[in-house]
Amino acid sequence: MLRLISLSSGSCGNAVYIEAGRTKLLVDAGTALNYLGTHLADLGVKIEDLDAILLTHEHSDHIRCAGALSRRFGTKVMGNPDTLDALPPSFGRANIRAFPVGERFEVGDVEVEAVPHSHDCRAPVGFVLRYGGKKICVATDLGRVTRPVEIALKGADIIVLESNHDFKMLAHGRYPGRLKARIAGDRGHLSNTTAARTLARLATGSEQKVLLAHLSLDNNSPEIALKTVSDILARENIDSVKLSVAGRLAPSPVVLA
Template identity: 45%
Template structure:
Protein backbone atom coordinates (compact mmCIF):
# COMPACT_ATOMS: atom_id res chain seq x y z
CA UNK A 1 0.00 0.00 0.00
CA UNK A 2 2.06 2.92 1.26
CA UNK A 3 0.84 6.51 1.40
CA UNK A 4 1.07 9.89 -0.31
CA UNK A 5 2.20 13.30 0.85
CA UNK A 6 2.54 16.87 -0.35
CA UNK A 7 4.49 19.68 1.32
CA UNK A 8 1.99 22.53 1.01
CA UNK A 9 4.55 25.15 2.04
CA UNK A 10 8.01 25.18 3.58
CA UNK A 11 10.06 28.07 4.93
CA UNK A 12 10.00 30.94 7.40
CA UNK A 13 6.85 32.33 5.76
CA UNK A 14 4.85 29.23 6.70
CA UNK A 15 4.93 25.45 6.96
CA UNK A 16 2.31 22.76 6.36
CA UNK A 17 2.37 19.18 5.08
CA UNK A 18 -0.41 16.71 4.20
CA UNK A 19 0.03 12.94 4.57
CA UNK A 20 -2.74 10.57 3.46
CA UNK A 21 -3.34 6.90 2.77
CA UNK A 22 -6.75 7.64 1.20
CA UNK A 23 -8.45 6.30 4.33
CA UNK A 24 -6.99 8.83 6.74
CA UNK A 25 -5.50 12.27 6.14
CA UNK A 26 -3.39 14.30 8.56
CA UNK A 27 -1.95 17.79 8.48
CA UNK A 28 1.41 18.58 10.06
CA UNK A 29 1.58 22.25 11.12
CA UNK A 30 -0.59 25.10 9.93
CA UNK A 31 1.81 28.01 9.63
CA UNK A 32 -0.04 29.99 6.98
CA UNK A 33 -3.34 31.84 7.05
CA UNK A 34 -6.44 29.65 7.04
CA UNK A 35 -7.38 31.12 3.66
CA UNK A 36 -4.02 30.21 2.15
CA UNK A 37 -4.12 26.70 3.59
CA UNK A 38 -7.60 26.31 2.10
CA UNK A 39 -6.25 27.34 -1.31
CA UNK A 40 -3.29 24.98 -1.18
CA UNK A 41 -5.48 22.08 -0.07
CA UNK A 42 -7.91 22.73 -2.92
CA UNK A 43 -5.04 22.78 -5.42
CA UNK A 44 -4.12 19.28 -4.26
CA UNK A 45 -7.71 18.03 -4.28
CA UNK A 46 -8.10 17.91 -0.50
CA UNK A 47 -10.87 19.45 1.60
CA UNK A 48 -10.27 20.57 5.15
CA UNK A 49 -13.18 18.31 6.07
CA UNK A 50 -11.04 15.33 4.99
CA UNK A 51 -8.42 16.00 7.67
CA UNK A 52 -8.55 13.61 10.63
CA UNK A 53 -5.85 15.26 12.77
CA UNK A 54 -3.49 18.22 12.93
CA UNK A 55 -0.05 17.53 14.41
CA UNK A 56 2.11 20.40 15.71
CA UNK A 57 5.91 20.41 15.67
CA UNK A 58 6.38 23.54 17.81
CA UNK A 59 4.88 26.90 18.70
CA UNK A 60 6.69 29.30 16.33
CA UNK A 61 4.29 31.35 14.22
CA UNK A 62 5.45 29.90 10.90
CA UNK A 63 4.08 26.57 12.14
CA UNK A 64 0.87 27.62 13.93
CA UNK A 65 -0.31 30.87 12.30
CA UNK A 66 -3.52 29.37 10.91
CA UNK A 67 -3.86 26.50 13.35
CA UNK A 68 -6.73 27.83 15.45
CA UNK A 69 -8.81 29.01 12.50
CA UNK A 70 -8.28 25.80 10.51
CA UNK A 71 -8.99 23.53 13.48
CA UNK A 72 -12.21 25.39 14.34
CA UNK A 73 -13.44 25.72 10.77
CA UNK A 74 -13.06 22.02 9.97
CA UNK A 75 -13.50 20.63 13.50
CA UNK A 76 -10.06 18.98 13.45
CA UNK A 77 -8.49 17.33 16.53
CA UNK A 78 -5.12 18.92 17.35
CA UNK A 79 -2.15 16.92 18.69
CA UNK A 80 0.82 18.50 20.51
CA UNK A 81 2.86 17.85 23.61
CA UNK A 82 1.89 19.56 26.84
CA UNK A 83 4.69 22.14 26.76
CA UNK A 84 3.82 23.16 23.20
CA UNK A 85 0.14 23.51 24.12
CA UNK A 86 1.15 25.86 26.93
CA UNK A 87 3.36 27.95 24.66
CA UNK A 88 0.93 28.26 21.75
CA UNK A 89 -2.35 28.53 23.63
CA UNK A 90 -2.58 32.30 23.62
CA UNK A 91 -1.76 32.43 19.91
CA UNK A 92 -4.28 29.92 18.53
CA UNK A 93 -7.45 30.95 20.34
CA UNK A 94 -10.00 28.59 21.81
CA UNK A 95 -9.74 24.93 20.87
CA UNK A 96 -12.62 22.81 22.17
CA UNK A 97 -11.48 20.55 25.04
CA UNK A 98 -12.50 17.40 23.18
CA UNK A 99 -10.26 18.49 20.25
CA UNK A 100 -7.18 19.08 22.42
CA UNK A 101 -4.94 16.04 22.46
CA UNK A 102 -1.75 15.71 24.49
CA UNK A 103 0.82 13.71 22.54
CA UNK A 104 3.87 13.08 24.67
CA UNK A 105 7.17 13.33 22.81
CA UNK A 106 8.06 9.87 21.53
CA UNK A 107 4.45 8.68 21.57
CA UNK A 108 2.82 6.99 18.57
CA UNK A 109 -0.75 7.51 17.38
CA UNK A 110 -2.44 5.17 14.93
CA UNK A 111 -4.97 6.10 12.25
CA UNK A 112 -5.94 2.76 10.82
CA UNK A 113 -2.77 1.33 9.30
CA UNK A 114 -0.96 4.69 9.43
CA UNK A 115 1.28 5.23 12.45
CA UNK A 116 2.50 8.71 13.47
CA UNK A 117 5.38 8.96 15.93
CA UNK A 118 6.91 12.15 17.30
CA UNK A 119 10.57 12.45 18.26
CA UNK A 120 12.56 15.23 20.01
CA UNK A 121 14.59 17.74 18.00
CA UNK A 122 16.95 20.58 18.90
CA UNK A 123 15.41 24.01 18.26
CA UNK A 124 14.74 27.16 20.28
CA UNK A 125 11.18 26.22 21.20
CA UNK A 126 9.82 24.76 24.44
CA UNK A 127 9.62 21.11 23.32
CA UNK A 128 9.96 20.84 19.53
CA UNK A 129 9.42 17.57 17.69
CA UNK A 130 9.62 15.98 14.28
CA UNK A 131 7.35 13.22 12.98
CA UNK A 132 7.79 9.83 11.34
CA UNK A 133 4.99 8.17 9.38
CA UNK A 134 5.00 4.41 8.85
CA UNK A 135 2.61 2.03 7.15
CA UNK A 136 3.09 -1.53 5.92
CA UNK A 137 6.85 -1.16 6.22
CA UNK A 138 7.04 2.18 4.38
CA UNK A 139 8.52 5.20 6.15
CA UNK A 140 8.33 8.96 5.65
CA UNK A 141 10.23 11.25 8.03
CA UNK A 142 9.80 15.01 8.50
CA UNK A 143 12.86 16.72 9.99
CA UNK A 144 13.05 20.51 9.89
CA UNK A 145 13.90 23.31 12.34
CA UNK A 146 16.94 21.40 13.55
CA UNK A 147 19.94 22.98 15.17
CA UNK A 148 21.77 19.72 14.53
CA UNK A 149 21.00 16.06 13.89
CA UNK A 150 21.37 14.44 17.28
CA UNK A 151 21.85 10.72 17.86
CA UNK A 152 18.21 10.49 18.91
CA UNK A 153 17.03 12.22 15.73
CA UNK A 154 19.27 9.97 13.67
CA UNK A 155 17.83 6.85 15.31
CA UNK A 156 14.30 7.91 14.40
CA UNK A 157 14.75 9.07 10.80
CA UNK A 158 17.44 6.74 9.50
CA UNK A 159 16.38 4.21 6.87
CA UNK A 160 13.44 6.29 5.59
CA UNK A 161 12.02 5.60 2.15
CA UNK A 162 11.51 9.35 1.76
CA UNK A 163 12.92 12.09 3.98
CA UNK A 164 11.94 15.75 4.22
CA UNK A 165 15.09 17.36 5.64
CA UNK A 166 15.94 20.95 6.46
CA UNK A 167 18.63 22.61 4.35
CA UNK A 168 18.08 26.13 5.63
CA UNK A 169 21.13 28.21 4.73
CA UNK A 170 24.51 28.50 3.13
CA UNK A 171 26.77 29.44 6.02
CA UNK A 172 28.80 32.04 4.11
CA UNK A 173 25.69 33.67 2.67
CA UNK A 174 24.29 33.90 6.20
CA UNK A 175 27.50 35.31 7.68
CA UNK A 176 27.67 37.96 4.96
CA UNK A 177 23.94 38.68 5.01
CA UNK A 178 21.96 41.61 6.39
CA UNK A 179 20.69 39.97 9.59
CA UNK A 180 21.96 41.32 12.93
CA UNK A 181 24.63 39.17 14.49
CA UNK A 182 22.42 37.97 17.35
CA UNK A 183 20.00 36.44 14.82
CA UNK A 184 22.84 34.94 12.80
CA UNK A 185 24.24 33.41 15.98
CA UNK A 186 20.84 31.90 16.79
CA UNK A 187 20.47 30.37 13.30
CA UNK A 188 23.99 28.94 13.42
CA UNK A 189 23.57 27.52 16.94
CA UNK A 190 22.59 24.02 18.05
CA UNK A 191 19.02 25.27 18.53
CA UNK A 192 18.83 27.07 15.19
CA UNK A 193 18.61 25.71 11.66
CA UNK A 194 20.50 23.14 9.61
CA UNK A 195 22.94 24.44 6.98
CA UNK A 196 23.45 22.89 3.55
CA UNK A 197 26.73 21.35 4.69
CA UNK A 198 25.19 20.00 7.89
CA UNK A 199 22.33 18.50 5.89
CA UNK A 200 24.76 16.82 3.50
CA UNK A 201 26.88 15.45 6.34
CA UNK A 202 23.77 14.16 8.10
CA UNK A 203 22.60 12.39 4.95
CA UNK A 204 25.88 10.49 4.83
CA UNK A 205 24.75 8.77 8.03
CA UNK A 206 21.00 8.68 7.34
CA UNK A 207 20.82 7.21 3.87
CA UNK A 208 20.52 3.48 3.29
CA UNK A 209 19.70 1.36 0.25
CA UNK A 210 16.07 1.96 1.16
CA UNK A 211 16.29 5.76 0.78
CA UNK A 212 14.94 6.90 -2.57
CA UNK A 213 14.27 10.63 -2.25
CA UNK A 214 15.12 13.56 -0.01
CA UNK A 215 13.10 16.78 -0.09
CA UNK A 216 15.18 19.81 0.87
CA UNK A 217 13.04 21.99 3.11
CA UNK A 218 12.81 25.25 5.04
CA UNK A 219 15.27 27.06 2.74
CA UNK A 220 16.03 30.65 3.70
CA UNK A 221 14.85 33.21 1.16
CA UNK A 222 17.77 35.48 2.10
CA UNK A 223 20.63 33.05 2.65
CA UNK A 224 20.16 30.11 0.30
CA UNK A 225 19.07 29.04 -3.17
CA UNK A 226 17.91 25.56 -4.10
CA UNK A 227 20.56 25.06 -6.78
CA UNK A 228 23.32 25.79 -4.25
CA UNK A 229 21.76 23.49 -1.65
CA UNK A 230 21.57 20.63 -4.14
CA UNK A 231 25.11 21.24 -5.40
CA UNK A 232 26.54 21.31 -1.87
CA UNK A 233 24.71 18.20 -0.70
CA UNK A 234 25.41 16.19 -3.85
CA UNK A 235 29.09 17.08 -3.56
CA UNK A 236 29.26 15.86 0.04
CA UNK A 237 27.46 12.61 -0.80
CA UNK A 238 29.67 11.90 -3.81
CA UNK A 239 32.83 12.65 -1.83
CA UNK A 240 31.70 10.04 0.68
CA UNK A 241 30.83 7.47 -2.00
CA UNK A 242 27.10 7.63 -1.26
CA UNK A 243 24.58 7.46 -4.06
CA UNK A 244 20.82 7.22 -4.29
CA UNK A 245 19.24 4.12 -5.74
CA UNK A 246 16.54 3.83 -8.39
CA UNK A 247 15.60 7.48 -8.87
CA UNK A 248 16.52 9.95 -11.59
CA UNK A 249 16.02 13.06 -9.46
CA UNK A 250 16.55 12.04 -5.83
CA UNK A 251 17.02 15.54 -4.34
CA UNK A 252 13.63 17.18 -4.55
CA UNK A 253 12.52 20.77 -3.98
CA UNK A 254 10.01 22.28 -1.59
CA UNK A 255 8.59 25.78 -1.98
CA UNK A 256 7.46 28.65 0.19
CA UNK A 257 4.81 29.81 -2.31
CA UNK A 258 3.31 26.58 -3.68
CA UNK A 259 2.79 22.94 -2.88
CA UNK A 260 4.95 20.08 -4.07
CA UNK A 261 3.36 17.50 -6.38
CA UNK A 262 1.89 14.47 -4.66
CA UNK A 263 4.55 11.84 -3.97
CA UNK A 264 3.90 8.22 -3.17
CA UNK A 265 5.92 6.58 -0.41
CA UNK A 266 6.26 3.02 -1.58
CA UNK A 267 8.92 0.61 -2.71
CA UNK A 268 9.71 0.66 -6.41
Protein backbone atom coordinates (compact mmCIF):
# COMPACT_ATOMS: atom_id res chain seq x y z
CA MET A 1 0.00 0.00 0.00
CA LEU A 2 1.03 3.54 -0.71
CA ARG A 3 -0.33 6.45 1.29
CA LEU A 4 0.56 10.12 1.26
CA ILE A 5 -0.54 12.92 3.56
CA SER A 6 0.63 16.52 3.50
CA LEU A 7 0.94 17.40 7.19
CA SER A 8 1.43 21.13 6.55
CA SER A 9 2.04 23.17 3.43
CA GLY A 10 3.16 26.72 2.66
CA SER A 11 5.40 29.32 4.25
CA CYS A 12 4.19 28.16 7.71
CA GLY A 13 6.09 24.88 7.16
CA ASN A 14 6.12 21.94 4.80
CA ALA A 15 6.11 18.21 5.48
CA VAL A 16 4.72 15.40 3.31
CA TYR A 17 4.43 11.96 4.89
CA ILE A 18 4.74 9.00 2.52
CA GLU A 19 4.33 5.36 3.49
CA ALA A 20 5.19 2.67 0.97
CA GLY A 21 5.14 -0.90 2.21
CA ARG A 22 7.33 -0.91 5.33
CA THR A 23 9.08 2.34 4.45
CA LYS A 24 8.11 5.60 6.12
CA LEU A 25 9.45 8.84 4.68
CA LEU A 26 9.04 12.56 5.01
CA VAL A 27 9.65 14.98 2.19
CA ASP A 28 10.83 18.03 4.17
CA ALA A 29 10.38 18.69 7.88
CA GLY A 30 9.59 22.39 8.03
CA THR A 31 7.12 22.37 10.93
CA ALA A 32 7.69 22.44 14.69
CA LEU A 33 8.83 19.07 16.01
CA ASN A 34 5.86 18.58 18.34
CA TYR A 35 3.42 19.46 15.53
CA LEU A 36 5.01 16.75 13.40
CA GLY A 37 4.98 14.18 16.23
CA THR A 38 1.33 14.86 17.06
CA HIS A 39 0.09 14.55 13.49
CA LEU A 40 2.17 11.45 12.75
CA ALA A 41 0.77 9.88 15.93
CA ASP A 42 -2.75 10.65 14.64
CA LEU A 43 -1.85 8.53 11.61
CA GLY A 44 -0.60 5.72 13.86
CA VAL A 45 3.04 6.48 13.09
CA LYS A 46 5.77 6.88 15.69
CA ILE A 47 8.13 9.69 14.80
CA GLU A 48 11.12 7.52 15.71
CA ASP A 49 10.05 4.96 13.09
CA LEU A 50 10.68 7.33 10.16
CA ASP A 51 13.30 5.88 7.80
CA ALA A 52 14.44 9.18 6.32
CA ILE A 53 13.68 12.82 5.65
CA LEU A 54 14.28 13.88 2.05
CA LEU A 55 15.05 17.60 1.78
CA THR A 56 13.96 19.58 -1.26
CA HIS A 57 16.02 22.68 -0.38
CA GLU A 58 17.41 24.67 2.53
CA HIS A 59 14.66 27.29 3.03
CA SER A 60 13.53 27.30 6.65
CA ASP A 61 9.92 26.38 5.85
CA HIS A 62 11.31 23.02 4.63
CA ILE A 63 13.99 22.18 7.20
CA ARG A 64 12.79 23.73 10.50
CA CYS A 65 12.72 20.59 12.70
CA ALA A 66 14.79 18.25 10.52
CA GLY A 67 18.02 18.74 12.50
CA ALA A 68 16.36 18.36 15.91
CA LEU A 69 14.46 15.28 14.77
CA SER A 70 17.63 13.68 13.48
CA ARG A 71 19.66 14.50 16.59
CA ARG A 72 16.91 13.18 18.88
CA PHE A 73 16.04 9.96 17.03
CA GLY A 74 18.98 9.35 14.69
CA THR A 75 16.71 9.77 11.64
CA LYS A 76 18.57 10.05 8.33
CA VAL A 77 18.33 13.52 6.75
CA MET A 78 19.03 13.23 3.03
CA GLY A 79 19.74 16.05 0.59
CA ASN A 80 21.84 16.72 -2.46
CA PRO A 81 25.43 17.81 -1.66
CA ASP A 82 24.79 21.52 -2.37
CA THR A 83 21.66 21.64 -0.21
CA LEU A 84 23.49 19.87 2.63
CA ASP A 85 26.32 22.37 2.27
CA ALA A 86 23.81 25.24 2.65
CA LEU A 87 22.23 23.92 5.87
CA PRO A 88 22.59 26.22 8.89
CA PRO A 89 25.08 25.38 11.67
CA SER A 90 22.12 24.68 13.98
CA PHE A 91 21.79 21.28 12.29
CA GLY A 92 24.67 20.21 14.52
CA ARG A 93 25.44 16.51 14.70
CA ALA A 94 22.49 15.28 12.66
CA ASN A 95 22.64 11.99 10.73
CA ILE A 96 23.14 13.54 7.29
CA ARG A 97 23.49 11.65 3.99
CA ALA A 98 23.94 12.95 0.46
CA PHE A 99 22.08 11.69 -2.59
CA PRO A 100 22.82 12.31 -6.27
CA VAL A 101 20.53 14.45 -8.46
CA GLY A 102 19.16 12.82 -11.60
CA GLU A 103 20.02 9.24 -10.59
CA ARG A 104 17.74 6.76 -8.93
CA PHE A 105 18.56 5.56 -5.42
CA GLU A 106 16.77 3.45 -2.84
CA VAL A 107 15.44 4.35 0.57
CA GLY A 108 14.00 1.18 2.11
CA ASP A 109 11.43 -0.22 -0.31
CA VAL A 110 11.14 3.01 -2.29
CA GLU A 111 13.05 4.06 -5.38
CA VAL A 112 13.72 7.79 -5.25
CA GLU A 113 14.84 10.26 -7.89
CA ALA A 114 15.65 13.92 -7.20
CA VAL A 115 14.52 16.27 -9.97
CA PRO A 116 16.19 19.70 -10.35
CA HIS A 117 13.91 22.69 -9.78
CA SER A 118 14.22 26.37 -10.64
CA HIS A 119 13.94 28.27 -7.31
CA ASP A 120 15.89 30.94 -5.45
CA CYS A 121 18.23 28.78 -3.40
CA ARG A 122 21.38 26.69 -3.86
CA ALA A 123 20.24 23.48 -5.57
CA PRO A 124 16.48 22.91 -5.19
CA VAL A 125 14.90 19.61 -6.15
CA GLY A 126 11.55 17.84 -6.27
CA PHE A 127 11.12 14.08 -6.00
CA VAL A 128 9.78 11.13 -7.90
CA LEU A 129 9.15 8.10 -5.68
CA ARG A 130 8.30 4.69 -7.10
CA TYR A 131 6.90 1.71 -5.26
CA GLY A 132 4.90 -1.34 -6.40
CA GLY A 133 4.42 -0.01 -9.93
CA LYS A 134 3.06 3.32 -8.63
CA LYS A 135 4.66 6.72 -9.06
CA ILE A 136 4.49 9.76 -6.77
CA CYS A 137 5.76 13.20 -7.76
CA VAL A 138 6.33 16.01 -5.24
CA ALA A 139 6.93 19.35 -6.98
CA THR A 140 6.74 22.52 -4.88
CA ASP A 141 8.93 25.63 -4.72
CA LEU A 142 9.58 26.06 -8.43
CA GLY A 143 9.29 29.12 -10.61
CA ARG A 144 8.70 27.30 -13.84
CA VAL A 145 7.97 23.86 -15.18
CA THR A 146 11.10 22.66 -16.92
CA ARG A 147 11.41 19.54 -19.07
CA PRO A 148 12.74 17.36 -16.17
CA VAL A 149 9.75 18.46 -14.05
CA GLU A 150 7.34 17.58 -16.87
CA ILE A 151 8.90 14.13 -17.16
CA ALA A 152 8.62 13.72 -13.39
CA LEU A 153 4.92 14.68 -13.36
CA LYS A 154 3.92 12.68 -16.43
CA GLY A 155 2.02 9.52 -15.54
CA ALA A 156 2.33 10.00 -11.78
CA ASP A 157 -0.48 8.35 -9.79
CA ILE A 158 -0.15 10.87 -6.94
CA ILE A 159 1.07 14.44 -7.41
CA VAL A 160 1.82 17.16 -4.88
CA LEU A 161 2.00 20.25 -7.05
CA GLU A 162 2.65 23.85 -6.08
CA SER A 163 -0.32 26.16 -6.69
CA ASN A 164 1.13 29.13 -4.83
CA HIS A 165 -0.71 32.23 -5.93
CA ASP A 166 -3.49 33.75 -7.92
CA PHE A 167 -1.64 35.96 -10.35
CA LYS A 168 -4.13 38.86 -10.03
CA MET A 169 -4.13 38.74 -6.22
CA LEU A 170 -0.33 38.86 -6.26
CA ALA A 171 -0.22 41.69 -8.81
CA HIS A 172 -2.77 43.83 -6.93
CA GLY A 173 -1.71 42.80 -3.42
CA ARG A 174 0.29 44.64 -0.76
CA TYR A 175 3.70 43.04 -1.40
CA PRO A 176 6.51 45.33 -2.57
CA GLY A 177 7.31 45.18 -6.27
CA ARG A 178 10.58 43.33 -5.85
CA LEU A 179 8.95 40.59 -3.82
CA LYS A 180 6.12 40.27 -6.35
CA ALA A 181 8.69 39.91 -9.12
CA ARG A 182 10.61 37.28 -7.14
CA ILE A 183 7.50 35.19 -6.43
CA ALA A 184 6.24 35.35 -10.02
CA GLY A 185 9.73 34.94 -11.52
CA ASP A 186 11.46 31.90 -12.98
CA ARG A 187 13.07 31.10 -9.61
CA GLY A 188 9.96 31.78 -7.51
CA HIS A 189 6.69 29.91 -7.12
CA LEU A 190 4.08 28.44 -9.49
CA SER A 191 0.75 30.22 -9.92
CA ASN A 192 -2.62 28.49 -9.89
CA THR A 193 -2.90 29.02 -13.65
CA THR A 194 0.51 27.53 -14.42
CA ALA A 195 -0.25 24.54 -12.18
CA ALA A 196 -3.56 24.03 -13.99
CA ARG A 197 -2.11 24.35 -17.48
CA THR A 198 0.68 21.94 -16.56
CA LEU A 199 -1.79 19.33 -15.29
CA ALA A 200 -3.94 19.80 -18.39
CA ARG A 201 -0.99 19.50 -20.76
CA LEU A 202 0.37 16.35 -19.11
CA ALA A 203 -2.91 14.50 -18.41
CA THR A 204 -2.92 11.03 -19.95
CA GLY A 205 -6.49 9.95 -19.19
CA SER A 206 -5.50 7.63 -16.36
CA GLU A 207 -6.50 8.78 -12.89
CA GLN A 208 -4.15 11.15 -11.08
CA LYS A 209 -4.73 12.25 -7.49
CA VAL A 210 -3.40 15.77 -7.09
CA LEU A 211 -2.81 17.78 -3.93
CA LEU A 212 -2.47 21.49 -4.69
CA ALA A 213 0.24 22.68 -2.32
CA HIS A 214 2.30 25.57 -0.92
CA LEU A 215 -0.63 28.01 -1.19
CA SER A 216 0.16 31.60 -0.30
CA LEU A 217 -1.74 32.97 2.69
CA ASP A 218 -1.91 36.49 1.21
CA ASN A 219 -2.24 35.82 -2.51
CA ASN A 220 -4.42 32.72 -2.70
CA SER A 221 -7.08 30.69 -0.92
CA PRO A 222 -7.98 26.99 -1.09
CA GLU A 223 -11.28 27.91 -2.80
CA ILE A 224 -9.61 30.10 -5.45
CA ALA A 225 -6.85 27.56 -6.16
CA LEU A 226 -9.36 24.71 -6.53
CA LYS A 227 -11.70 26.78 -8.72
CA THR A 228 -8.95 28.09 -11.01
CA VAL A 229 -7.44 24.66 -11.56
CA SER A 230 -10.74 22.78 -11.92
CA ASP A 231 -12.14 25.40 -14.34
CA ILE A 232 -9.11 25.07 -16.63
CA LEU A 233 -9.24 21.25 -16.50
CA ALA A 234 -13.00 21.31 -17.22
CA ARG A 235 -12.46 23.61 -20.19
CA GLU A 236 -10.08 20.97 -21.60
CA ASN A 237 -12.59 18.17 -20.83
CA ILE A 238 -10.18 16.50 -18.43
CA ASP A 239 -11.88 14.48 -15.70
CA SER A 240 -9.03 12.10 -14.84
CA VAL A 241 -7.38 14.58 -12.44
CA LYS A 242 -8.81 14.37 -8.91
CA LEU A 243 -8.00 17.54 -6.97
CA SER A 244 -7.70 18.36 -3.31
CA VAL A 245 -5.81 21.02 -1.39
CA ALA A 246 -2.94 20.67 1.07
CA GLY A 247 -3.77 23.04 3.93
CA ARG A 248 -1.54 25.32 5.96
CA LEU A 249 -0.85 23.84 9.41
CA ALA A 250 -3.47 21.16 8.83
CA PRO A 251 -3.17 17.63 7.45
CA SER A 252 -4.55 17.02 3.98
CA PRO A 253 -6.92 14.19 3.12
CA VAL A 254 -5.15 10.81 3.01
CA VAL A 255 -4.22 10.00 -0.60
CA LEU A 256 -3.96 6.30 -1.45
CA ALA A 257 -2.60 4.46 -4.47
